[in-house]
Amino acid sequence: SKVNVSLSRELFTQTAKAFPTATSPIDNIIPPGGVDSPSLQDWCPSKIFCPGDLLQLVSLANLWSLNLIEDKNYFVMKPPLLQTSSILDIFEAIHDGDHAHATFEEIMDFVDTYFLGDDADLEPVLVNAFNPDPVFLKDIPDPLVKAFTQAVHMIWAQLVRRRKEHNFCNGLGCETTILPLNHSFVVPSELDREPYYWDSFWIMEGLLASELFDVANDTLQNFMDEIEKYGFIPNGGRIYYLNRSQPPLFIQMLHRYINVTNDKLTLKRALPLAERELVWWWQHRSINVTSPTSGQTHLLAFYNVKNSAPRPEVYWSDYHDAAALNCTGCFVSDLYAELASGAESGWDRSSRWMNGRDILFPDVRNTVPVDLNSILYRNHILLASLYPQESDDAKRNLASAERLRSGILDLFWNATKFAFYDFNIREGRQNMIFTAANFYPYWSGIIPNEVMESGDNAWKAFSSVNMAMNRWNGTFPATFVETDLKWDGPNAWPPHQYIILAALRLLPGNLTSKIAPIPPINESSFALIPEGQLNKTEDELWTEPLYPYVRSNLNGLGADVNFVQEIRGRTVLNGGEPQGEQEGWGDMLQRELANRYLASALCSWQATGGSVPDLLPRLSNANLSVTQSESTTGNIFDSFSVLDIVSTGKGDVLTQASS
Numbered sequence: 001s002k003v004n005v006s007l008s009r010e011l012f013t014q015t016a017k018a019f020p021t022a023t024s025p026i027d028n029i030i031p032p033g034g035v036d037s038p039s040l041q042d043w044c045p046s047k048i049f050c051p052g053d054l055l056q057l058v059s060l061a062n063l064w065s066l067n068l069i070e071d072k073n074y075f076v077m078k079p080p081l082l083q084t085s086s087i088l089d090i091f092e093a094i095h096d097g098d099h100a101h102a103t104f105e106e107i108m109d110f111v112d113t114y115f116l117g118d119d120a121d122l123e124p125v126l127v128n129a130f131n132p133d134p135v136f137l138k139d140i141p142d143p144l145v146k147a148f149t150q151a152v153h154m155i156w157a158q159l160v161r162r163r164k165e166h167n168f169c170n171g172l173g174c175e176t177t178i179l180p181l182n183h184s185f186v187v188p189s190e191l192d193r194e195p196y197y198w199d200s201f202w203i204m205e206g207l208l209a210s211e212l213f214d215v216a217n218d219t220l221q222n223f224m225d226e227i228e229k230y231g232f233i234p235n236g237g238r239i240y241y242l243n244r245s246q247p248p249l250f251i252q253m254l255h256r257y258i259n260v261t262n263d264k265l266t267l268k269r270a271l272p273l274a275e276r277e278l279v280w281w282w283q284h285r286s287i288n289v290t291s292p293t294s295g296q297t298h299l300l301a302f303y304n305v306k307n308s309a310p311r312p313e314v315y316w317s318d319y320h321d322a323a324a325l326n327c328t329g330c331f332v333s334d335l336y337a338e339l340a341s342g343a344e345s346g347w348d349r350s351s352r353w354m355n356g357r358d359i360l361f362p363d364v365r366n367t368v369p370v371d372l373n374s375i376l377y378r379n380h381i382l383l384a385s386l387y388p389q390e391s392d393d394a395k396r397n398l399a400s401a402e403r404l405r406s407g408i409l410d411l412f413w414n415a416t417k418f419a420f421y422d423f424n425i426r427e428g429r430q431n432m433i434f435t436a437a438n439f440y441p442y443w444s445g446i447i448p449n450e451v452m453e454s455g456d457n458a459w460k461a462f463s464s465v466n467m468a469m470n471r472w473n474g475t476f477p478a479t480f481v482e483t484d485l486k487w488d489g490p491n492a493w494p495p496h497q498y499i500i501l502a503a504l505r506l507l508p509g510n511l512t513s514k515i516a517p518i519p520p521i522n523e524s525s526f527a528l529i530p531e532g533q534l535n536k537t538e539d540e541l542w543t544e545p546l547y548p549y550v551r552s553n554l555n556g557l558g559a560d561v562n563f564v565q566e567i568r569g570r571t572v573l574n575g576g577e578p579q580g581e582q583e584g585w586g587d588m589l590q591r592e593l594a595n596r597y598l599a600s601a602l603c604s605w606q607a608t609g610g611s612v613p614d615l616l617p618r619l620s621n622a623n624l625s626v627t628q629s630e631s632t633t634g635n636i637f638d639s640f641s642v643l644d645i646v647s648t649g650k651g652d653v654l655t656q657a658s659s
């Protein structure tokens with residue numbers, strides 16, 4: 001899938017064109033039950049954009065299905081031209097009120113005539129004092145890497161928006177789905193045209209490096225306004241996200257921002273609001289879990305959204321998933337709650353949430369996630385550090401962190417497999433699905449005693465990263481399970497690479513300073529991973545495509561296609577140059593993973609038309625036609641494939657200039 005990231009000002013007047021033009025009644029395509037009204041959601045009162053008859057009819061007509069890449073419902077981004085009561089009257093009259101037999105054309109006419117282009121409620125913001133050459137670029141020695149990084153830096157200018165006062169109803173006020181945000185914000189991509197909560201953590205890192213301090217401050221101010229108004233930070237900046245949050249990274253953004261800017265005024269406003277956000281998580285998203293090993297009960301956090309209708313932004317696909325549900329004793333409303341809870345986790349669709357259930361019916365609300373609790377642990381630690389050292393507030397946060405730390409180690413850590421797993425509440429045990437979330441505790445500063453004991457043990461905990469580098473061409477996958485879902489392998493996501501790099505960096509040097517072990521003769525890097533850690537046998541893992549129709553071996557030395565025989569175990573292809581003969585494995589894995597990430601971002605950009613004068617020529621049209629990129633100038637994708645560094649991840653993947 002692909003979308004050109006070179007946005008232009010035209011974007012703001014651009015409308016997703018409706019399709020098809022058929023005059024057939026829409027009931028031809030609606031699965032059984034399609035004419036039933038969805039259950040209304042008290043947290044989402046709009047009669048146009050929240051689950052209800054109007055949204056259902058327009059969404060199920062699926063007007064945008066063919067000319068856009070994924071299942072996003074562009075209708076919910078279109079401000080109406082009339083006040084709600086008039087829109088509802090006109091809607092009632094469609095096909096003389098016999099909506100079940102309405103035609104595509106009638107629905108399309110309704111949308112095209114009475115609604116504006118998607119995003120008409122947003123406007124671009126010109127970034128003041130944009131520095132095309134920020135200091136961090138000076139530290140990049142390689143000219144090509146530097147030029148590519150600068151090209152990415154330049155994309156900021158196209159991603160900053162603000163809410164536009166919507167005054168198309170003669171001053172009487174029409175509805176719009178964008179939340180009343182008072183400050184500018186950065187949208188993550190050309191398709192996700194509102195601020196997103198957890199994306200903003202990485203956006204903040206980028207803004208600070210790019211010296212866009214005002215935009216960084218605006219990002220925090222919007223979040224603080226949201227905490228004041230709603231008590232929490234919603235998943236995204238639209239009304240249909242008001243029933244859920246996303247991984248709570250506000251405190252981490254704040255901490256980073258304060259460290260860089262020392263902005264005392266913002267800190268003063270932020271501290272009570274940061275506390276308030278944490279209270280929301282502990283009041284609304286916590287559960288007592290008893291450890292099967294220690295017998296102790298811990299208060300931990302989980303994702304748990306109240307929702308009993310399709311998510312407005314992906315109404316069609318949620319509705320169809322529910323219609324396809326074939327189980328006895330399960331309820332469609334439960335599925336809708338699960339899908340919304342998955343979205344709250346940031347990993348909206350993933351086999352991580354299967355918990356032994358059917359892949360189509362996630363079990364998010366019975367899963368206590370290791371990453372969420374690690375984030376909250378780190379939040380308490382960082383928040384404590386923002387108060388005076390010996391203050392009660394600092395001590396209170398440190399005590400909360402300590403309680404969480406003991407819960408994380410007790411429930412998620414598996415000392416036999418040297419890995420962290422999510423905890424399945426229904427079955428009262430770890431779920432044994434190895435995912436990139438395993439690395440969050442290290443990033444948050446939690447290192448189990450067994451890992452601290454020796455360098456050999458620490459290696460066991462990170463040996464899967466070594467295997468990924470040796471076995472595949474790309475970075476580290478979301479999970480080791482292959483599905484068509486976005487947050488599964490072989491998709492690899494930038495946030496996970498960031499977390500793994502940070503986790504490696506935080507390991508004490510004495511644990512990581514030895515050179516990496518090498519596999520026993522004729523075996524692959526898989527042999528260095530503790531038995532059962534991945535919950536997969538070696539031949540169940542993906543093999544790297546080498547030439548057309550030729551793949552690497554399922555197991556043994558031939559599976560490690562990137563292993564360089566002459567310097568066994570010391571380097572992998574596309575992993576950069578080792579820092580001397582004695583480079584420790586901690587530095588080695590960081591170097592390899594960072595180089596692989598860069599290779600994935602740069603090569604997929606080049607494969608979709610990216611070029612740098614004198615350094616990286618534009619590919620020929622014949623080459624670009626392979627990815628249908630003859631008219632694009634380079635895409636920055638939001639996920640990659642571990643098997644192919646020139647490719648985006650599969651599933652409903654969008655471009656995401658901020659990652």
Ligand SMILES: OC[C@H]1O[C@H](O[C@H]2O[C@H](CO)[C@@H](O)[C@H](O)[C@H]2O)[C@H](O)[C@@H](O)[C@@H]1O
Pocket residue numbers: 188192196197198199235236311313314343344346347348349486652656
């Ligand atoms: O596809 C519908 C879902 O879209 C969002 O999720 C994805 O994009 C977000 C923005 O980049 C990202 O934060 C998230 O991790 C992605 O899975 C949205 O957050 C979901 O709520 C929504 O249902």
